[in-house]
Amino acid sequence: MKKFPVLEIFGPTIQGEGMVIGQKTMFVRTAGCDYSCSWCDSAFTWDGSAKDDIRQLTAEEIWTELFALGGSHFSHVTISGGNPALLGNLNELIDLLHEKNVKVAIETQGSRLQPWFDQIDDLTISPKPPSSGMKTDFTKLDEIILYLRGKNRLYHASLKVVVFDEQDLEFAKMVHLKYPEIPFYLQVGNDLVHEPDDGKLISHLLTRYEWLIDRAVSEEGLNNARVLPQLHTLVWGNKRGV
Amino acid sequence: MKKFPVLEIFGPTIQGEGMVIGQKTMFVRTAGCDYSCSWCDSAFTWDGSAKDDIRQLTAEEIWTELFALGGSHFSHVTISGGNPALLGNLNELIDLLHEKNVKVAIETQGSRLQPWFDQIDDLTISPKPPSSGMKTDFTKLDEIILYLRGKNRLYHASLKVVVFDEQDLEFAKMVHLKYPEIPFYLQVGNDLVHEPDDGKLISHLLTRYEWLIDRAVSEEGLNNARVLPQLHTLVWGNKRGV
Numbered sequence: 001m002k003k004f005p006v007l008e009i010f011g012p013t014i015q016g017e018g019m020v021i022g023q024k025t026m027f028v029r030t031a032g033c034d035y036s037c038s039w040c041d042s043a044f045t046w047d048g049s050a051k052d053d054i055r056q057l058t059a060e061e062i063w064t065e066l067f068a069l070g071g072s073h074f075s076h077v078t079i080s081g082g083n084p085a086l087l088g089n090l091n092e093l094i095d096l097l098h099e100k101n102v103k104v105a106i107e108t109q110g111s112r113l114q115p116w117f118d119q120i121d122d123l124t125i126s127p128k129p130p131s132s133g134m135k136t137d138f139t140k141l142d143e144i145i146l147y148l149r150g151k152n153r154l155y156h157a158s159l160k161v162v163v164f165d166e167q168d169l170e171f172a173k174m175v176h177l178k179y180p181e182i183p184f185y186l187q188v189g190n191d192l193v194h195e196p197d198d199g200k201l202i203s204h205l206l207t208r209y210e211w212l213i214d215r216a217v218s219e220e221g222l223n224n225a226r227v228l229p230q231l232h233t234l235v236w237g238n239k240r241g242v
Numbered sequence: 243m244k245k246f247p248v249l250e251i252f253g254p255t256i257q258g259e260g261m262v263i264g265q266k267t268m269f270v271r272t273a274g275c276d277y278s279c280s281w282c283d284s285a286f287t288w289d290g291s292a293k294d295d296i297r298q299l300t301a302e303e304i305w306t307e308l309f310a311l312g313g314s315h316f317s318h319v320t321i322s323g324g325n326p327a328l329l330g331n332l333n334e335l336i337d338l339l340h341e342k343n344v345k346v347a348i349e350t351q352g353s354r355l356q357p358w359f360d361q362i363d364d365l366t367i368s369p370k371p372p373s374s375g376m377k378t379d380f381t382k383l384d385e386i387i388l389y390l391r392g393k394n395r396l397y398h399a400s401l402k403v404v405v406f407d408e409q410d411l412e413f414a415k416m417v418h419l420k421y422p423e424i425p426f427y428l429q430v431g432n433d434l435v436h437e438p439d440d441g442k443l444i445s446h447l448l449t450r451y452e453w454l455i456d457r458a459v460s461e462e463g464l465n466n467a468r469v470l471p472q473l474h475t476l477v478w479g480n481k482r483g484v
């Protein structure tokens with residue numbers, strides 16, 4: 001059996017963002033990313049700072065840990081990263097979770113297509129806007145969307161763009177316009193990922209959220225968007241593993 | 243043409259709660275409710291305090307106002323109350339909005355079935371828990387769910403229960419168990435609807451939200467629930483018309 005690089009397994013908690021916001025879920029965080037976004041809130045998955053915490057686990061071992069933590073108290077698992085789409089054989093884990101009657105969500109930036117994308121119940125594709133310093137490969141993104149459309153899986157997918165500034169918003173509009181049939185989410189960027197004072201963080205993020213709502217509301221190209229904050233950050237601040 | 247009792251028309255803004263949380267939308271608030279929940283945050287729709295503000299408007303007149311406010315900047319309208327399901331001919335408005343390529347969401351507590359329920363794009367049915375002082379008529383609720391199932395519209399519907407305390411949570415579990423095929427949402431009750439200090443309100447509501455997450459997470463019967471706050475209250479406090 002294939003082994004996967006795992007950094008964190010935690011839960012049950014709720015999904016704080018995106019297409020299944022609020023959903024009760026467990027989290028499996030894989031290590032490794034092909035990007036290095038300037039504002040990455042999971043930089044420890046790829047910058048080497050947590051490399052001693054990476055464990056190589058089989059799907060069975062991951063399930064054992066999920067079950068030890070969550071018992072019968074979950075029916076949804078979110079695989080996040082890093083970029084879990086770097087893992088070619090992840091279908092071993094996805095299939096095992098489905099056998100256990102557990103639904104599977106994944107978030108990826110859309111730089112890689114994996115055949116198992118058509119098995120994901122809630123697939124969030126999150127192309128990175130200019131403020132990240134990364135450049136989206138739209139040929140690849142087209143390929144992913146085409147693959148999902150061909151498999152009749154667009155209903156299980158969504159696009160999400162994190163927005164920090166006006167340039168990001170322009171990028172978001174362009175992405176939404178390019179793939180109008182896919183549910184589209186705007187998310188407030190957290191530009192205070194190192195702020196330890198929760199009160200300050202919350203008030204700042206709610207102000208930024210209000211700004212993003214105001215901007216989205218004034219844009220005809222975003223009539224069909226959903227504008228969301230990160231709920232886990234509002235509730236738990238910048239803590240990891242909740 | 244039929245006239246409808248309208249109390250507020252506002253937007254564009256976002257939907258702050260429930261199945262399409264974050265969705266850019268306009269709001270039409272109708273007057274009148276057959277309930278009188280102890281913690282109703284829209285009591286002015288039925289307690290007489292705003293009766294001089296009620297206007298009798300036709301569907302065309304409502305559309306004219308929506309368009310004057312939102313122009314081309316919306317494609318979604320939420321009809322809330324009060325209880326809009328008291329209005330037998332509301333299909334006149336729903337049909338007109340659909341003609342204009344606008345999607346329609348409605349929230350009702352589930353005390354009345356209207357044939358136009360099968361025309362609603364996002365139908366939230368929100369049975370009231372014990373803390374409201376109201377009693378759910380489950381014969382009626384059964385009838386509504388059966389009607390939607392028969393019309394193959396369950397995909398456009400959701401159940402939402404507002405939770406203030408443990409008894410409410412028990413009620414929520416019972417409702418979810420009774421209708422497991424319908425997407426289920428738990429929402430934090432706002433027990434400070436008259437609090438003018440936004441800072442106090444936000445910190446209190448986030449604490450209550452954390453409590454509700456903790457409770458939902460520990461309940462096997464709520465594995466498939468989605469647990470959400472009211473985003474508009476976090477952003478704008480107890481203000482009306484935003």
Ligand code: SF4
Nearest residue numbers: 033035036037040082
């Ligand atoms: S793609 Fe995601 S995990 Fe990778 S660097 Fe960017 S934000 Fe971080």
Ligand code: SF4
Nearest residue numbers: 275277278279282324
């Ligand atoms: S059903 Fe809704 S509008 Fe009517 S009293 Fe209860 S909370 Fe208020």
